[in-house]
Amino acid sequence: MKPIKIAICLSLLSLSFGAFAQEEKGLAPVSKAIEGWSAEETLDNIRNFSVRDLVITSERALWYHRYASQTNKTAILVRRQPTMELPNAIIPDIGNIRAETALGSLTLDEFLVSPDSYAQGFVVVHKGKVAYETYPGMLELDPHFTASVSKVLASLVIDQMIDDGLIDENKSLGSYVPEFVGSAWENVPVVDALDMSVGLNVSEYDRTSDVSIISRLMAAELGEPINGKLENMLDVMLDAEPQGEPGDSFIYSSVVTQSLVFLAEAVSKKSWSDYFDERVWSKIGVEGPLQVHLSPDGMAIVHGPMSINLRDLARLGMLYTPSWSKVSTEQVVSPMALDRLQNTPRTREFYLAGNGPAFMDRLGDNTVKTAARQWDAIWPDGDFFKAGLNTQGLYVSPKRDLVIAYFSTEPSQQMQKYLRPIATSGLFD
Template identity: 85%
Template sequence: MRLIKIAICISIFTFSSVAIAQEKSTPAPVSKALEGWSAEETLDNIRNFSVSDLIITSERALWYHRNASQTNKTAILVRRQSIMELPSAILREIGSIRAETALGSMTLDEFMASPESYAQGLVVVHKGKIAYETYPGMHELDPHFTASVSKILGSLVIDLLIDDGLIDERKSLGNYVPEFVGSAWENVPVRDALDMTVGLNVSEYDRTSDISIISRLMAAELGEPINGKLENMLDVMLDAQPQGKPGDSFIYSSVVTQSLVFLAEAVSKKSWSDYFDERVWSKMGVEGPLQVHLSPDGIAIVHGPMSINLRDLARLGMLYTPSWSQISTERIVSPKALDRIQSTPRTNEFYLAGNGPAFMERLGDNTVKTAARQWDAIWTDGDFFKAGLNTQGLYVSPKRDLVIAYFSTEPSQQMQRYLRPIATSGLFD
């Protein structure tokens, strides 16, 4: 039973869980999120919620999506600036954009209105103005869990430290994190940690045994013992072993994202949450708090989940666009940091030889160039995208000054099918 729970936990923050989820359960109707929960239901969810509820998309998953702070230790990053409003300039044509989904060929309006889509919210922001916005399954300011979308915040923090001259991405993790010295992490270049090419036995798929690194990491995050032993995240990571050379293969792993957390804290001398608040969140004219959920020993789980409202997730995407000044008091994503994403040396061949095909299938798009810096897909036109379990996502098109953000409670990632059609529709050129 423990192994099953751990294996399920692993799938929370990765793209590999769809088949399991589809076999086990039908998602709860999103209308329940709008109706709310009784006192008895809330207490039952708090007392009995299991991460397995997320993978089978039970009714408790719908509850957790907006109430994660009731089950996880949480650092609350509050708003420090006045709200910088996103004005509306609605383009109704967006709703008529069509895509092939598991529900058939549907317009975006039809998909978002269908109870079978389990869509909770979607917003399109163009040149700092809301061009499309709908909330079929949530209230507009509700916090919602991000799952793996939060991984890109891990790379953002490292890019800030690189810009400050405090990290050289060509150097190894062992140059900065004393705890990594003497372990397999010591000689992994920072660039390979950013791009999930570490060459260690930390694959997201290595969950056939409860002694694998990924299984033990997830157990440590939940405060669950393995073979009667409670472990912490760092000790588990230090047991990783080489499995190839760094840089040789793109292997998706939440463990790798957590290495960036320890790197950021070692260099900044601050907790990850405090540093992100200081350098990013406190500069932004957001509408709500950012909830950074923590492991039992207080480590920010940056690989996922965090909780945020939808427009604020879009604002994070806007940091990478020309409209950054409309939502932030200073430029946070530098031109150099943006170029490091768009001009990554990771090739298409490299992407296809690793976990790239799974992302392309979800998107219904075979034109993806590669992945890097914790983003799942990067295109030749400079656009990039990050997904999360149960269909959460953030799509950024710097050239078009366009951001698409969405939340859902459905495992098959069908909303991704609309991203490239929206971006390449000609409406934003």
């Protein structure tokens, strides 16, 4: 893939597409994900897939969502505990909740069964029990691409280190990461990296140049040259320059998430995958493995590419709820970490001064309070949400003991429109 194409397709969340643009791009019916691909199609996908296919949601995007490990180096985190089952306690009325979408005013049931929604899986878990679950475009235990939903796992690891006294969030990244000393990252406070506010020229929205930091980072992750030169993530990040002050506003960036990966590895002296396995994954009674996809030089790409089955993604969300003990042998998310997230000092002004309005527009909800800890939206009632490219998502309501998780192959994030209506429906009060 040429550098200019990389520049066009970089943002995993920020590109604004018309709803259901896959019809223009020739995306196969989502049922193809269940029917499968021929040997010839599989080889063609492996040999020719590029991140551009994800961003324009080409036919290869549907394939990649299931088979990312066939194109990326991948660390496989296996199940360590007996599976902790999620029993059913179905609430049919969830399917009757209505939202305004690009397909019209539809109930959730109507939206998910529409082939034009490109929905693949949707699950609602209440008090540790499955209240709603459907798989219109995948098999229920299939691993699926998370996209940027995985960003919150980067902040979870850092919050554990803060709890353990290994990191002071008010100290700078350079206090912990020797490689950052002498660069623009050196004096960025850890808390500003956690909250997407580093004051550097690394914005996800900087697509005007094929040699911007975000462009070069994506190229490095793909093993693609920029102007004939192959780079690694660290070298690209060290070229970042100041652009404003840390802490001023919410400026979304996958580059920032990767700074947390370098921070975690510098403090733990372990690979990110091994540390996450030790502190988080090995404690959960999951059903399948977690696939942590890697750059060519072996760095965990925590800002986006991971693969997991849907119920296990919901289990990760449950770690933030009162039902954590129904899926984990230990309380992975401490009360202190949850408090730092829900009661962040980041204001609505901080959110609106940056990329917050775009996130509220996709949600169809302007009551969001702010963003923090790599989550895209935090509401006054303590709920929080993280989205990913092609409409992946994780919504958590600790007060209601509620988790919503979903997978899709659709670029315009229409499924987000159902989240707050579900949470505030009164069914879980």
